[in-house]
Amino acid sequence: MWHNGVVLDTAQDAITQGDLIVIPTDTVYGIAADPFSSTAVDxxxxxxxxxxxxxxxxxxxxxxxxxxxxxxxxxxxALWPGAVTVIVKPIKKLGWEAETVAIRVPDWQSTRSLLYETGPLAVTSANITGMPPATTIEMAQEYFGDSVAVYIDGGESPLGLASTIVDLTGVTPTLVRRGAVEWDDVMAALN
Structure with missing residues (x-):
């Protein structure tokens, strides 16, 4: 499995240096950076x-x-770890001006092991905007090539679907994007 110490150290070093990494998650592959560095986020x-x-x-x-x-x-x-991303208010300064932030705990132990090492990561689906998200490391490499310092191969994505996104900043939860978890299941867990 990829969560060995050498891979984690290499990924941690890349994040510390402001570089990008590609990681497997429970939904699709993600491209990741330090969320507290404006240079890395850019x-x-x-x-x-x-x-x-x-x-x-x-x-x-x-x-x-x-x-x-x-x-x-x-x-x-009740929803985490899992394929539900929530939009909430940040309490820590991020590498961008933000009144809200989308946040998620992935249901993939290897990814969580990496996150315990690096701390929170800014992660978006590994694809060029408008293209299908990468479900294999090869797809991610085709998209990003040398612009990514470390590619972590976790095999084919188990879900192959993006997470469900829910806005929790209003009076009632609002569905922003349908995804891997059904809306009724999200609402049942939140209530």
Whole structure:
């Protein structure tokens, strides 16, 4: 499995240096950067062909890491780890100006092991904007080539679907994007 010490150290070093890495998750492959470095986040957005009008979500290892970054309700423990991304208010300064932040705990132990090493990561689907998300490391390499310092191969993505995105900043939860988890299941867990 890829969560050996050498791979984790190499990925950690790349993140510390402001470089990009590609990681497997429970949904699709993600391209990742340090969310607290504006330079690293800019590099991520340029590689993806996206602007700061759509800042990257943040992946965290567990609820404790989530609470260190954002105002996250305890009811999310029923959905996390899992393929549900929530939009909430940040409590920590990010590498971009943000009134809200999208955050998720992936349901993939190897990815969470990496997140315990690196801390929270800005991670968005590994694809050029408008192209299908990478479900294999080969797809990610075709998209990004040398702009990524470390590629971590976790085999084919188990779900192959993006996460469900829910906005929790209003009075009631709002569905932003349908994804791997059904809306009824999200609402049942949140209520």
């Amino acid at each position: 590099r991520l957005l340029v590689a993806k062909g996206r602007s700061l009008t759509m800042p990257p979500p943040i992946l965290v290892a567990d609820m404790e890491q989530a609470l260190s970054v954002a105002q996250v309700p305890g009811s999310l423990q």
